[in-house]
Amino acid sequence: MKRRFSFTVAAAAAILAVSGCGTGGGAGDYPSETITYSIPFGPGGQSDVEARRQEPMLEEKLDTEVNITYKEGAGGAVGWTELVSEQPDGYFISGMNIPHIILQPMTQDDAGYETEQINPVAIFQGTPIGLAVPADSGIETLDDFIEEADSGGQVTIAGSGTYSGHHLAFMQLSSLEELDMEYVPSTGAAESIQNFLGGNTDAIFANSNDLVKYKDDMNILAIGSEETFEALPDVPTFQEEGVDFTASIDRGVAVPPDTEEEIIQTLEDTFLEIANDESVQEEMINEGFEPLAMGREDTQNYIEERTEEFEETMRELGEIE
Template structure:
């Protein structure tokens, strides 16, 4: 090898090494200074739903831990993919992150032309909370029991159910329920839990399988009637409501909420944010309030969130393919 060629190769190696060191130092400095400005948490659903509920409960306390203002930004539409898309395209610096519902795990199955890849463009920050779901009907519904509802749904196109979008746990849980029961119902998607609840209480739609925290206040107020819960055992908050598993063995579904960030966010930033989110969730006052509302605090880290998304994607992929569930 000539001396000139050797020198050129050496120079390039030095330049590459220097660039790598600069990048690493820059990421390290970013992590050390994080956060130095307000943090925006995108909720990809309308106000009033489950994800928005959790976000509002941790917003102030999380800001206190981060020593920066935390802004909750609602960006609803397309089953949560519009708001989540803004997180996927954000700078990977920890200043624009998202909170997602269980529907996040099925987006790639539902939207084949999704503008981002949940597995490549985004990563977990925290597996925050989970809750059982509840089959509810309006208080004025003629269906007094789970069996009443099953009997009615045996006649095609006579019962409708609401969801927060195609591929959401509301949608998939209802499809799995009707598949298990040998019944059918018409799907009515909404842009969030809030609008769905409003129409359900107004009897504009017949039923919904929704998260316990979302429906509990309305059941307690007598505006909705609970027919069954999707946990293996009865929920402590609704001890008189049977578990669906009492009728259909091993029927078990949980709704969940987690936090995500752009995939290239420095590990140290993810750790700081995850640690502070999870510490906030474990704060006695906040944990108690969430539990009273029907949530179970999980407070899992990035690895647990990523593992959850992967397992849920695999679990529901079969049903989505079998039922040909897509954009509706």
């Protein structure tokens, strides 16, 4: 390690000498190089679509090039493992998803990173998770559903991923209402929609954009947002229906640990500016998302709150010790 360090110092000195500029590489003139924006999922996914939407605006506002790269695997864990070991110089930023970054280290010993190592900059998009049944099922409200689930035959609910946002919503609903239901996870949102539309499961936990997309084929019983969800104004929240939890997948951006505050500030300002852009917000609402603009501090508090809440639920259900 020592060798590597001295080499880095030497290299930095060389770069300084060549560029003939005293502050080169420091936070003062950040950003002066190409920024790598890493997406811990595959191309064409929702995280990618968001990054692509931001890319031209980021390039304009930061006045530098932004390269989007993909680091797919293990539900994002591979990408976040890389993030926490990257140079904290602000030239490597990564998409970040909640609850993934909380649940993965909580349930896996070898996730490769810890939640505290993810250094959040901002959150710009929320995807509330809703519960839906087929349109012809005869179930109209959450109360109907709970009654049905309580009346003997075991209800199956499709969702995407194990120890994921959907799984957690399932666990919270089961534990709050003391229901005995079966969760049928798929490896992706598209697969679980397919499972549900094909009539293989009785209900589904789905992301808000999918609920908007397939709203003609399903009765949406409740949604996990805190307030009425703008794209689906007739759907009540779980809290309004008397089940006290919220469920959402939130997308944001993070930097490696120990990045200088000044650099984070620059990035935070830029991402918030884009998140507050009216046309961006309008596009998100049309696509079935909730535009958010949470700065660094809000995001940090939010992650802490969520971590405590999830820990409690998981412990209650015996999923962790």
